[in-house]
Amino acid sequence: MKTAQRLEHIEPFYVMECAKAAMRIAASPACDPALGGEPMIYLNIGEPDFTAAPAVLEAAQRCLAAGRTQYTPAAGLPALRKAISGWYAQRFGLDIDPERIVVTAGASAALQLACLALFERGDEVLMPDPSYPCNRHFVAAADATPVLLDCGPGQRFQPTADAVTNAWRDATRGVLLASPSNPTGTSIARDEMRRITQAVRQRGGVTIVDEIYLGLSYDEAFGHSALEHGDDVISINSFSKYFCMTGWRLGWLVLPRELVAPVEKLAQNLFICASTPAQHAALACFEPESIAEFERRRAAFRARRDAIVPALAELGLPVPVMPDGAFYAWADCSRHLKPGQTSWELAFELMDSAHVALTPGRDFGHADTGRFLRLSFANSLETLETGVARMRRALGAR
Numbered sequence: 476m477k478t479a480q481r482l483e484h485i486e487p488f489y490v491m492e493c494a495k496a497a498m499r500i501a502a503s504p505a506c507d508p509a510l511g512g513e514p515m516i517y518l519n520i521g522e523p524d525f526t527a528a529p530a531v532l533e534a535a536q537r538c539l540a541a542g543r544t545q546y547t548p549a550a551g552l553p554a555l556r557k558a559i560s561g562w563y564a565q566r567f568g569l570d571i572d573p574e575r576i577v578v579t580a581g582a583s584a585a586l587q588l589a590c591l592a593l594f595e596r597g598d599e600v601l602m603p604d605p606s607y608p609c610n611r612h613f614v615a616a617a618d619a620t621p622v623l624l625d626c627g628p629g630q631r632f633q634p635t636a637d638a639v640t641n642a643w644r645d646a647t648r649g650v651l652l653a654s655p656s657n658p659t660g661t662s663i664a665r666d667e668m669r670r671i672t673q674a675v676r677q678r679g680g681v682t683i684v685d686e687i688y689l690g691l692s693y694d695e696a697f698g699h700s701a702l703e704h705g706d707d708v709i710s711i712n713s714f715s716k717y718f719c720m721t722g723w724r725l726g727w728l729v730l731p732r733e734l735v736a737p738v739e740k741l742a743q744n745l746f747i748c749a750s751t752p753a754q755h756a757a758l759a760c761f762e763p764e765s766i767a768e769f770e771r772r773r774a775a776f777r778a779r780r781d782a783i784v785p786a787l788a789e790l791g792l793p794v795p796v797m798p799d800g801a802f803y804a805w806a807d808c809s810r811h812l813k814p815g816q817t818s819w820e821l822a823f824e825l826m827d828s829a830h831v832a833l834t835p836g837r838d839f840g841h842a843d844t845g846r847f848l849r850l851s852f853a854n855s856l857e858t859l860e861t862g863v864a865r866m867r868r869a870l871g872a873r
Contacts, residue, residue, distance in 0.1 A: 484615040488608060489838040493519055493822060497832035506830055516854075516862045519832040521657060521803065523853045525719045525772050527756070528765040535756035544751050549743040550735070551578025551727070552754045558761045559727055566690075567700050575706075575730050577738055580749045582687045582713035582726035586613040588738050588745070589709055589728060593681055594619035598648035603634045604840035605805070605847070607657040610685060614651065622647070625842040628795035632659040632805065636670035643674075649681035654701065655688040658839045658849040659805040660780075660798025662697035672704040683709045687726070688801035690717025690769065693777045697799045707731050714753075716801070717769055718760045723753040776802050779852040779859060786863045790870060792848065802853040805836075809846040811870055817845035829869035831862045 494517075500506060501515035508514060527535075538544070550556065556573040563569040579585040586609075594600060596618040602611055604623035611621035624634045624642055639650060650671065654663040663671070668684075675682045684701040689712065692698030701708050713726035726749075730738060742748075759765055784794045784804055792806040808818050818835040825831050834851070836844030852859060 481616060481618060484620075485612045486608065489819075490519065490608070490834050493826075493832065493834055496823065497826055500826050500830065513830045513865070515826075516831045516858055516865070518850050518852070518854060518859070518862055519834045521716075521801075521851050521853060522721050523716065523719045523772070523776075523802070524855060527718075527720050527723070528760065528768045530759040530762050530765045531718075531720065531756045534759035535752055538752045538755035543755055547578075547748045547751050547754060549577075549746070549748050550739050551576070551749060552758075555754050555758055556727075558758055562761055563700070563702070563729075567703070569700060569702055571702065571729055572732075575732060575735060577728045577730060577735065577742065578749050578754060579726045579728060579742065580746050581724040582685070582711050582715065583609065583613075584724075584742075584746055584749070585711045585713075585726045585728045586610060586683075586685070587616070588741050589683055589711065590614055590617040590619070591741055592734060592737050593617075593683075594648055597646060599644065599646045600648055601634070601639055601642055601650045603632065603652065603656070604842040605632060605656075605658055605836065605844050606653060606840060607685070608838045610651055610653065619648065620646075621651075623840055623842070627842065631661045631663075631796050632656060633661055633663045633667075634671070635667060636674045639671055640674050643678055643680075647678070647680060649683065650675055651683045651685070652701075653685035655692060655697070655798070655800025657688070657801060658803050658834070658836070658847075659796065660688075660801040660803040661796050662692065662694075662799050663701075664697065665699050665703075668699075668701050669704050672701065672708055676705065676707065681709065682707070683711065685711045687711060687713040688716050691773055691776055691802065692800040693773075693780065694799040702729055709734070714757050714760065717773070718757070719769070719772065720753070720757065720760075723750065723756070725749055725753045725757055776852070779854075779856055780804070782856060783850065783852045783859050783863070786859075787850065790863065790867055792866075802851055804850045804852060806848050806850060807846055808848045812846065818848045819845070822848060825866060825869055829862075829865040831865050831869075
């Protein structure tokens with residue numbers, strides 16, 4: 476069957492290919508505790524080990540018991556849009572009109588809606604390298620072209636205003652950034668974000684910032700939203716990470732006023748609305764006891780970061796830039812690579828010998844990503860310690 480040509484510009488999602496390989500190995504006798512095996516430790520997927528907060532689960536049960544499962548407006552429940560606006564005011568001191576907020580079926584739907592509304596064939600969109608692979612694929616799915624900017628450790632793996640300015644061409648339509656970033660956990664400093672948004676604005680472009688890890692910031696110098704730099708900035712956010720609602724598939728967009736109606740029109744046709752039970756449940760995310768619980772979890776993630784980064788350095792897997800947000804460590808594994816190897820081969824070796832699943836850098840771009848592994852510390856300290864011990868054994872035996 477003939478498929479659309481746009482598929483030629485979308486690469487496989489190698490994170491998931493590695494996950495499938497890890498599951499196959501996990502099902503083998505070598506990982507069966509009953510046979511003396513070691514269960515697989517999954518440090519490859521960016522999913523919190525915490526589930527939805529108790530108040531959220533209770534709200535979902537009440538919603539289902541009351542039969543509140545009908546369609547909502549395409550832009551989301553008005554009460555939820557208002558609650559999200561209140562969170563911006565409380566957490567970031569920002570006055571965001573609820574009418575600028577569109578609730579979506581996860582951050583993925585938000586990114587798809589933004590790209591379809593803004594980009595078309597012939598457009599180029601500047602993005603950092605390394606960056607989350609699906610973000611560039613959303614651009615490609617809109618028939619535009621992602622243009623990757625090499626961002627090394629000296630730039631905190633993030634683009635600068637100078638880099639954006641130097642890469643800008645007649646075909647450039649805007650930038651798609653992420654702060655904090657997947658895979659590096661690094662953020663763009665406030666002054667640099669201001670310079671980037673100004674440079675893009677001066678050229679008539681659009682600034683989209685993926686902020687799904689913004690709630691999981693550990694450094695006040697970076698824990699700010701790009702929305703403070705102007706009402707023309709577009710922010711993507713999600714209930715998956717800070718709010719620990721991954722499978723509920725709920726996110727949102729903050730849009731310039733003039734873009735709300737076009738995006739709502741697309742949402743009506745593509746999605747109808749986000750999950751109604753998930754929206755009713757998410758209202759409970761903003762209750763004081765839920766926020767207190769999320770803050771306790773944020774402190775736990777920070778403690779895990781503070782433990783895993785030095786432990787990786789001791790293994791010869793240094794993290795060049797301390798992650799200031801999210802739950803990822805972007806570790807340089809070049810010391811352990813054999814001639815001709817990349818982190819792809821090393822990741823599979825560690826799955827086989829240590830029964831520890833990590834994510835190789837292959838997915839995240841082309842700027843020397845073959846010498847990096849991404850470790851997700853969205854797991855317990857005990858599990859992380861066991862994983863480090865196994866990697867120490869496996870790497871020492873190579």
